[in-house]
Amino acid sequence: INAFFNGIDLFADNAAETLKNLFGFSRPLEELIYRHYELLREELERFFKYWPPEALKTLRESVEGELEDFLINGSPEQLDKIFIHIRDDLIFLINERAELFRRGSTSRELSSITKHLNAFMHPQGGENSVSDFYTISVLIKYGFFPGYSLAKGHVTARCLDNEGFVEIDRNYNIALREFAPLSRLYAVGKKYRPTRYNFYNADTKAGFRQRFIIIEDYIMPEKPDEPSFDNPAQLKLDSIHLTDPKLTLEGRPGDSENRRVIMGYDIRGIVKENHLGGFTAKSDGMITSFRRKDVVVLINVGSKRDIPNYGYGFYICPECGVIEENTPNGKDHFLRHLETIHNKHIQGERLNEYRRGIHAEFVSDVMVVGPFKSFEEAANYMESMKVGASIDLDISTSEIDSFINGREENYHVTFFETVPGGSGYIEVLFQYRESVMKTARTLLDSCDCKTACYRCLLSFWNQPYHSVLNRKKAIEVLDFIQTAGATTVVKIPGTRREKTSDGNLESPAEAKFLNIVREFGLPDPHLQYQVTISNMTTIADFAYPDIKLLIYIDGYTYHKGKGQEKIDLDRRQELILKASGYEVIRIGAKDLDDDEMMALYLQSISNSIQ
Ligand SMILES: [Zn+2]
Ligand SMILES: [Zn+2]
Ligand SMILES: [Zn+2]
Incomplete structure (x- = not known):
């Protein structure tokens, strides 16, 4: 190596x-x-x-x-x-x-x-x-050994101290909390503090710098050519994309620190409605829509403790990425940093310009539900669905996450995948939403607590919503959605179009793959190529028959209860194919959005062809 x-x-x-x-x-x-x-x-x-x-x-x-x-x-x-x-x-x-x-x-x-x-x-x-x-x-x-997978769409925080190199990987939704300026991380018996975002090489990337408009619970991207709201509560927040956090060793967790402090951040979310199409189900004013591969932005707008006193954001040095919390103490540290390292003397209000949010932008299937009349209704619906999904579909809170965005009796709940572009869980959630709601309702009804408890609605992960969660309120909301009348499911077209319209392609993932092959300058492969060996027949998504190379795109194969069977079948087929001299390349649908992975696959295909 x-x-x-x-x-x-x-x-x-x-x-x-x-x-x-x-x-x-x-x-x-x-x-x-x-x-x-x-x-x-x-x-x-x-x-x-x-x-x-x-x-x-x-x-x-x-x-x-x-x-x-x-x-x-x-x-x-x-x-x-x-x-x-x-x-x-x-x-x-x-x-x-x-x-x-x-x-x-x-x-x-x-x-x-x-x-x-x-x-x-x-x-x-x-x-x-x-x-x-x-x-x-x-x-x-x-x-x-094979069998593990490095998650895509994650952030790696690194620390090199005297004793060695330490790394901590987190998916974006968790990274925005754990790698934020006030957080402490515990690993290998030591305590670390994020001190810097190594962004100076990445800051030319599209979407790296963004500006958001916040009005209380509501957040939206600033659009330069649109007039902004005439609202005194409106606030603009500059933000940078979370990338390569650097950790600094802060010591070892002492005995007195058995109770680790969980820092509460205000995490917001936006869906950009830039997707490959999907479905929408309407019933009496309530709209539930599933959209394939939409663009999601999560933003950490500050710590819940400090926002009421000092406002949104954190201090982030635009030149070297050093971070400080948004408190008088953090401010002092930050002033000293600007003076000693960058020889800058900033005074008073102008220091506010250094306050930034931290965001992550990624592609994920989404399910958006609304409009709800209040934040409270939205929160109760959202957490009920998560409880129902974990029982009914075995989808855990580490696999899907969600947020609420809205204002003035117009709140929406968005569910997304924590492994971006990956699992297909959101589509399953959309398909089985009625049954998930029923399961949730039964559970909420059978609990005997007064408002909510850890046996029904509360969990460690939904602490930010504990004050508004109430199982009776949740039942009301679920009943309203379910009795709202017949639903019709309508197909919605994509706002992002695929460049090809080959009728032979089974899924958007396959269409995307063909585009990438063409961009790379490789000859067009055969589509839906059938191979029969003794009593086994398989159809490869793509093939170069001359050199016995078969390409399968794995994706959207997760259907309730069928996931594992499908995977086993594919593995068995693969062995038979290899024994007959075929080379098999399997590409995960989620890898299609990963330039690095695709470059590897295409290099390997190109090597086989030559
Ligand atoms: Zn490493
Ligand atoms: Zn600096
Ligand atoms: Zn309960």
Whole structure:
């Protein structure tokens, strides 16, 4: 692994750029792995000798065919992900080092980073133990084995202290809370504080800087060519996209700190109505709509504790990304930072210009429901649906999340996926919404608490709504929606159009894939290509028959109770196909929005064609 990065000068001016353009790791790995196939098999067998027999039996039964073959064949793909991860670590360290230099810092951190990069560049040198250990630690962390997946659409916070490199990954909805300026993180027995957003390389990205208009519970993007509301409560908030938080070690959690402080933030959400179409169900003024791959923006507008006293936002340095909380104490720190680091002397009101929200923008299926007459009604409906979905559909609060946006008797609830563009859960929620509501109603009705309790509506995650949650109110809202009369489901067209209109394509994901193939300059593949081997027939979404290459787009396959069966069937087919000399590439629908992943897939397809 270290050798793969050999020949790249990590101290060169353009090192971060060079690394960013690096991909296609799996090909040379595959060759390497197949050359040493027998050796790897022997090593695995030796390794499994130390396993408890019961655990090994379970593991063997969970895969098709030989466990050892399964693990070895799956390795290149997994190693690819690890490579990309290590590459991003290096980019982070290079940026971090440049920033420390710029500040004229001579801290131990700087020498620690330099040592780390040096060791990485010279794995055979005197300091190879450092980088060997590092590489192994990454391999261990992500498990060299197939079957795990690195979540897409997440943020990685990093810390390099004297004792090593620590990373914490979070999906956007959680990252906006945990990596916000007032939060403390606990990992590997230590306590960390987010101190800086490493954004100075990313700030040319579209959507990086945004401005929002806030009127109490309502938030909307500022549109420069539209007149704004004439409302004294209206407020404009500048915001930056959350990216690459840097953590600073703050010590070890003491015994007195058994009770970890959960910081409350005011997290808002906006749906941009930029989607691939969907469905809408109307009944007596209530509208429920499902929209495929819409654009969602989540915004942390400040801490609930500080907004009433000091206003929205956090102090964020536009030059180096240093963050401070929005309190008199944070303000002092921030003033001193501007003076000592940037030689800027800012006074009074002008310091408010440095206050920013933190946002994340991503693509997800959404279900939007409304209008509700009050925030309270919206909150009770929203939390009832989550309770119902967890019982009825086995969808947990870590898989879907939601927010309320609105004003003046016009509130809407939006449900979205926490793994952006991924699971298909929102579509399931839309399809089964009636049954979810019934399940929720039954549960709420059977509880005997006065307003709400942890057996019915309350949970650790919905603390921000505890003051308005009330099971009787929730039943009222559910009954209103259900008795509102017959619903008609209408198809809604996309506001974002696919560039192609091939009638043969089964899903928007497949249409998207074809676009990407064409953009990459590869020849058009066959569509819906059928292969029959003895008594097994399969239809590949795309194929290059000349070179026996089949491409499947995995997505939208989740249907109630059917998910696992479908996956097992595909795996079995895949083994039969491989045994007959076919190469099979499976692309997750969520990867279609990930340029990095797609570049890898297309490079690998292109290599096969040539
Ligand atoms: Zn890492
Ligand atoms: Zn700064
Ligand atoms: Zn209860």
